[in-house]
Amino acid sequence: MNQIGFVLLSVLAVGSALSVILQRNPVMSALSLVVTIFSLALAFLSLGSSFVAVVQVIVYAGAVMVLFVFVIMLLDLGRREPFKLTGVGRKILGIAAVAAFLFQISASLSAVGVMGARPPEPLPPGYGTALAIGRSVFTDYVYPFEAASVLLLAAMVGALILAKRRI
Amino acid sequence: MSQTVVVDIVRIAVILGMFLGCVAYLVWVERKLLGHIQIRVGPKRVGPYGLLQPIADFVKLVSKEDLTPPNAHRALFRLAPAIALVPAILSIAVIPFGGTIRVLGREMPIGIADINVGLLYVFAMSSMGVFGIALAGWSSNNKYSLMGGLRSSAQLISYEVSLGLSVLGVVLLAGTFSLREIVAAQHPIPFVALQPVGFLLFLMASSAEIARIPFDLPEAETELVAGFHTEYSSMKFAMFFVAEYANLVTVSAMAVTLFLGGWNGPFLPGPIWFALKTAAMLFLFIWVRGTLPRYRYDQLMRFGWKFLLPVALLNLLVTALIVALSGGEG
Amino acid sequence: MVTLGHYLGLSAVLFAIGVTGVLVRRNALVVFMSIELMLNAANLAFVAFARHRADVGGLVFVFFVLAVAAAEVAVGLAIIIAIYRNRGTVNVDEINLMRW
Amino acid sequence: MLSDFLPIGILFLMAVAFAGIALAAPHLITRAHPTREKMLPYECGIDPVGDARGRFSVHYYVVAMMFIIFDVEVVFLYPWAVAFRQLRMVGLVEAAVFLAILLVGYVYLWRRGAFEWD
Numbered sequence: 001m002n003q004i005g006f007v008l009l010s011v012l013a014v015g016s017a018l019s020v021i022l023q024r025n026p027v028m029s030a031l032s033l034v035v036t037i038f039s040l041a042l043a044f045l046s047l048g049s050s051f052v053a054v055v056q057v058i059v060y061a062g063a064v065m066v067l068f069v070f071v072i073m074l075l076d077l078g079r080r081e082p083f084k085l086t087g088v089g090r091k092i093l094g095i096a097a098v099a100a101f102l103f104q105i106s107a108s109l110s111a112v113g114v115m116g117a118r119p120p121e122p123l124p125p126g127y128g129t130a131l132a133i134g135r136s137v138f139t140d141y142v143y144p145f146e147a148a149s150v151l152l153l154a155a156m157v158g159a160l161i162l163a164k165r166r167i
Numbered sequence: 168m169s170q171t172v173v174v175d176i177v178r179i180a181v182i183l184g185m186f187l188g189c190v191a192y193l194v195w196v197e198r199k200l201l202g203h204i205q206i207r208v209g210p211k212r213v214g215p216y217g218l219l220q221p222i223a224d225f226v227k228l229v230s231k232e233d234l235t236p237p238n239a240h241r242a243l244f245r246l247a248p249a250i251a252l253v254p255a256i257l258s259i260a261v262i263p264f265g266g267t268i269r270v271l272g273r274e275m276p277i278g279i280a281d282i283n284v285g286l287l288y289v290f291a292m293s294s295m296g297v298f299g300i301a302l303a304g305w306s307s308n309n310k311y312s313l314m315g316g317l318r319s320s321a322q323l324i325s326y327e328v329s330l331g332l333s334v335l336g337v338v339l340l341a342g343t344f345s346l347r348e349i350v351a352a353q354h355p356i357p358f359v360a361l362q363p364v365g366f367l368l369f370l371m372a373s374s375a376e377i378a379r380i381p382f383d384l385p386e387a388e389t390e391l392v393a394g395f396h397t398e399y400s401s402m403k404f405a406m407f408f409v410a411e412y413a414n415l416v417t418v419s420a421m422a423v424t425l426f427l428g429g430w431n432g433p434f435l436p437g438p439i440w441f442a443l444k445t446a447a448m449l450f451l452f453i454w455v456r457g458t459l460p461r462y463r464y465d466q467l468m469r470f471g472w473k474f475l476l477p478v479a480l481l482n483l484l485v486t487a488l489i490v491a492l493s494g495g496e497g
Numbered sequence: 498m499v500t501l502g503h504y505l506g507l508s509a510v511l512f513a514i515g516v517t518g519v520l521v522r523r524n525a526l527v528v529f530m531s532i533e534l535m536l537n538a539a540n541l542a543f544v545a546f547a548r549h550r551a552d553v554g555g556l557v558f559v560f561f562v563l564a565v566a567a568a569e570v571a572v573g574l575a576i577i578i579a580i581y582r583n584r585g586t587v588n589v590d591e592i593n594l595m596r597w
Numbered sequence: 598m599l600s601d602f603l604p605i606g607i608l609f610l611m612a613v614a615f616a617g618i619a620l621a622a623p624h625l626i627t628r629a630h631p632t633r634e635k636m637l638p639y640e641c642g643i644d645p646v647g648d649a650r651g652r653f654s655v656h657y658y659v660v661a662m663m664f665i666i667f668d669v670e671v672v673f674l675y676p677w678a679v680a681f682r683q684l685r686m687v688g689l690v691e692a693a694v695f696l697a698i699l700l701v702g703y704v705y706l707w708r709r710g711a712f713e714w715d
Binding site: 003006009010014017020030037043047049051052056059060067068071072074075091093094095097098101102105109124127132133140144148159162163 | 499502503504505506507509510511512513514515516517518520521522524526527529530531533534537540541544545547548551553554556557559560561563564565566567568569570571572574575576577578579581587
Binding site for chain 4: 172175176178179180183187229230231232233234245248249252253256257259260261279280281282283287317321324325327328331332335338339342343344401402403405406464465468469472473476477480483484487488490491
């Protein structure tokens with residue numbers, strides 16, 4: 001991808017991400033996050049993995065965000081919320097922590113020296129296809145895969161118990 | 168480079184125009200057929216055989232007052248029909264209408280785009296439709312709309328899992344998500360012969376996804392006064408309507424592509440076969456609408472989770488077992 | 498030419514926005530969305546590194562992140578609903594669940 | 598890879614333009630004449646009763662939660678289905694174990710009445 005495309009993509013992603021945390025209305029936050037998810041899917045496409053891009057949209061935009069919208073509708077939270085931030089002290093602390101985090105990331109990445117690295121141009125054939133990912137999951141990553149089903153089982157049972165009772 | 172883009176734009180505009188024309192006339196065909204099923208004649212006043220009826224409908228809708236309820240969330244109320252319509256149009260992008268054609272000395276596949284994850288792309292787009300419905304119901308500030316929006320979205324997501332599982336058998340047999348390769352893999356035998364259960368499951372789950380009878384609870388005129396789009400008028404209502412029929416065409420085309428051999432067929436050119444098969448599927452959907460009653464909501468949910476989901480899983484596992492046991496590739 | 502650093506920078510910025518959201522917003526739902534944003538940023542870094550090393554393993558990790566995100570959001574939102582039914586609020590400053 | 602999606606981008610722009618025109622057209626052609634009766638929320642002709650927004654049965658949440666879990670399960674089966682003809686029996690056993698673990702949850706949901714609607 002050329003640089004102009006990347007800049008446009010970044011503007012879309014960062015702008016919608018900022019909109020997620022700045023909107024007053026949680027529904028608008030959720031829709032902004034859907035835009036962020038789509039822009040990240042475009043980034044995945046430009047990195048040569050269309051399968052992951054589409055799966056990202058199916059799971060995050062099509063399932064996770066639907067759950068958010070459902071909860072907003074069920075609890076009727078979408079309307080009357082004034083824009084509320086936490087106290088001044090925590091705001092300053094938060095911004096300081098974020099700045100420190102960004103500094104640390106960039107420092108450690110440039111220390112390793114990967115920042116200017118160019119990706120290998122001729123990718124191995126079949127890179128990023130569903131076939132390659134499937135072979136990898138079901139040979140090298142079998143145990144994490146089975147563990148994922150235990151995680152999903154725990155989430156299913158836990159969520160049902162929590163939703164059905166009053167704390 | 169720029170010449171290719173111009174060719175692309177013209178090609179896409181032509182396909183989009185034909186698609187929207189099909190959608191407009193599908194409404195006329197449905198009214199006509201339903202009329203005959205119920206021993207009436209259907210539309211006949213506007214033009215010969217009522218053929219100008221879609222145009223009359225359009226003129227009527229566009230000249231209606233466009234009202235926004237006072238307590239509605241204005242931005243979302245306007246955005247919701249667009250969120251319903253745009254993904255419905257985008258779904259057609261990957262459907263292959265035929266083999267290849269020579270234009271300006273270039274070999275071009277007939278269709279808009281050819282991507283290697285076409286099937287998943289259609290799923291991704293159809294899962295966006297939930298947002299349009301949920302937001303329309305929520306932003307209207309009307310009890311019926313909110314209730315209808317919630318019920319419809321719950322129905323759509325309940326059947327989406329079974330829909331995804333029902334086509335995995337096809338993916339297993341073809342070993343790809345590319346719709347073009349899936350069609351090619353059906354060269355002499357269409358997958359409906361190898362996946363009859365999968366085909367039936369697909370039909371049932373997709374009827375629920377596009378809210379057709381017997382799963383048309385989102386409409387449920389008698390109970391919810393049209394559900395999530397009660398408060399919508401004029402072109403905003405028309406956009407939901409177009410999205411609904413666009414989804415019907417897409418589902419029929421997907422059924423043809425995945426199970427009925429796509430554009431494959433003897434003698435006639437590919438796109439003709441594709442159109443004929445899709446028309447047959449559309450006829451089936453309209454016929455079902457003329458015949459069956461509507462489910463109750465609790466029956467609908469129970470059917471989706473207690474019957475469709477386990478049967479789809481079982482079908483997938485049995486298919487996998489047969490593929491694993493059979494010696495050759497496929 | 499877009500390098501690995503570009504993608505990692507974008508990922509870090511998105512992650513930082515997510516952290517900011519968690520730290521400064523009070524609405525528990527928005528806090529959760531910020532967490533989703535952080536998971537997405539991590540996914541971008543995974544995919545960028547996978548491309549850089551031409552290793553499918555990074556893409557496989559995205560799948561596990563998806564499973565974690567789904568499990569987290571299912572349980573997390575169930576907790577929010579349970580709290581709301583009890584307290585009538587989703588404001589994190591007013592919820593001090595640890596002592597009950 | 599990205600260039601394969603270029604036609605979809607063009608189609609997206611066309612679809613957005615179409616939606617935009619459809620949203621704008623009635624305002625150019627006609628003028629709305631709102632009256633009190635017209636602007637009331639539609640409740641079969643009588644004046645609306647109570648507030649339209651209320652809280653709903655938590656069962657809707659349970660449905661959405663089940664959807665998200667099973668959706669991720671199906672997403673894990675996508676690469677499995679594509680690669681299946683190379684994985685064969687091994688792949689079948691792996692997927693069967695995966696599904697058997699989730700079946701426990703499915704049976705639990707069934708027994709707790711998560712699929713029933715009251």
